[in-house]
Amino acid sequence: MTEPAVVARLTREITSDLKPGDLEDFYRDLHRHPELSFREHRTAAKLAGRLRAAGYEVTEGVARTGVVGVLANGDGPVVWLRGDMDALPVPEATGLPYTSTVDGVMHACGHDLHVTWLAAAAGMLAAARDTWSGTLVVVGQPAEEFGGGAAAMVADGVHERFPRPDVLFGQHVAPGLAGFFPHTPGLTLSASDDIDVVVHGVGGHGSRPESTVDPVVTAAYIVTRLQTVVSREVAAGEWAVLTVGRFHAGTQSNIIPAEARLSLNVRTRDTRVRERVLTAIRRVVEGECAAAGCPVPPGVTVVAGCPSTVNDPVLDDEIAAVHRELFGEHTVFDFGQVMGSEDFSLLAPAGVPYDYWYVTSTPAAVWEAAPGEEPAEKFAHVPGNHSPLFAPDPSVLVPGVRTLVSAALSRLGALRA
Structure with missing residues (x-):
């Protein structure tokens, strides 16, 4: 690894001509035109265009809408920089002058910032290829919010079709007073699993419930019973969150439907806890359906999932020192x-x-106006990721480019100290 002081100096030199206005124009354009998971065609084209202009060999359509740019620059390590591209089905309520133009869709998680940072960092590093040696791979990932984008890229051969990484870097915009760069060595993010549940009942007229098996009532019992999985089956010193995010059944008030559907999300940190919670969900769903006399067993399907994110402690300490x-x-x-x-x-x-x-990325005025004196109190009251009010301060555009540039330079072979 190159010394942090050297990396910082090179980063300042390389990014000295960054134009905040240009970055903001690109960012605002992406924000106005959000695209949902695996539909990021316009966003991907914008990123691909920037990479081609900077001299990268670009491949589009990886895992449908993913983008990979490769810049080979002599002997040295292979460094991957990743940014995700998709938006969320959230109606925007920020009132920004560059608010989303797509009804019901918003960059509520800040992936428009991620793409802006990634494109600009790639351009800066390409322009300064006389300072480093190695291969830089820039990955525009689709469908992080959907939960299947990274897995789809791996299934599409991203590790075989492109230079295999020696190290991988990524970052995420977060709430909190703008101007800080939190690092966590080791475990930093939890595992996630999405589960779809289908309760099969017997439909009929609302005036004759005795002739039916009501899937709405059964599903309601399932929702209630699931609240005990974490509170009664997970030890107090362990971590788990179970959320029922969707409950859909029926078409009209006087019709008892034939089925009800639930969508669940589970967050865990430990693999044993993860397995125990998933097993408990299946047991609760099957038990309630059996108790209700459902004519066929329920459907319980784990539709998407990802493991915990565990930073390499040594690498994280090194990049934190650079920052x-x-x-x-x-x-x-x-x-x-x-x-x-x-x-x-x-x-x-x-x-x-x-x-x-x-x-x-929280603007200073928003942070100061938030209730509370301590940072933790204010943090709980400012708009966060997935909020319809999430509006990062554009002041983080340049720093977010420099974090990526400096991380890449810390591992690429230094040609100029």
Whole structure:
């Protein structure tokens, strides 16, 4: 690894001509035109165009809408930089002048920032190829929100079709007073599983419930009973979150439907807890359906999932040191383990170290106006990821480029000290 002071100096030199106005124009354009998972055609084309203009060999359509750019620059390690591209089915309520133009769809998780950072960092590193040696691979990943994008890229041969990484880097915009770069060595993000449940009943007229098996009532019991899985089956010192995010049944008030559908999400940190919770969900669903006399067993399907994100501790310490040198000692701290999840780690082949950090983005005025005196109190009251009010401060555009550039330079062979 190149010394942090050298990396910081090179990063400042390389990014000295970054134009915040150009970055903001690109970012605002992406924000106005959000695209859902596996539909990121316009976003992918924008990223691909930037990479081609910078001299990368670009492949589009990886896992349907993914983009991979490769810049070979002599002998040295292979460094992957990843940014996710998809938006969320959230109606925007920020009131920004560059608000989403797509009804019901918004970049509520900040992936428009991620693409902007990735494209700009790739361009800066390409323009400064006389300072480093190795191969840079830039990955625009689809469908992080859907939960299947990274797995789809791996299934589409991303590790065989492109230079295999020696190290993988990624970052995420986060709530918190803008200007900080939290790092967590080791476990940083939880595992996530989505489960679809179908309760099969017997439909009929609302005036004659005795002639039916009501899947709505059965599903309601399932929802209630599932609340005990974490509170009564997971030890107090362990971590799990179980959410029923969707309950759909019926078409009209006087019709008892023939089925009800639930969508669940589970977050866990430990593989044993993960297995126990998933087993308990299946047991509860099957038990309630049997108790209700459902004519056929329920459907319980794990439709998507990703493992915990566990940063390589040594690598994370090294990149954190680079970011401290670049932005100041006080700007980097341990964010701690959170229950949020990412499929980022799936892009790292077995044994390949990776590091994933955060860029805080809450505007100072919003932060100061939030109730509370302590940061933890304010953090709980500012709009976060997935909120219809999530509006990162554009001041993080340049720093978010520099975090990626500096991480890449820390591992690529230095040609100029």
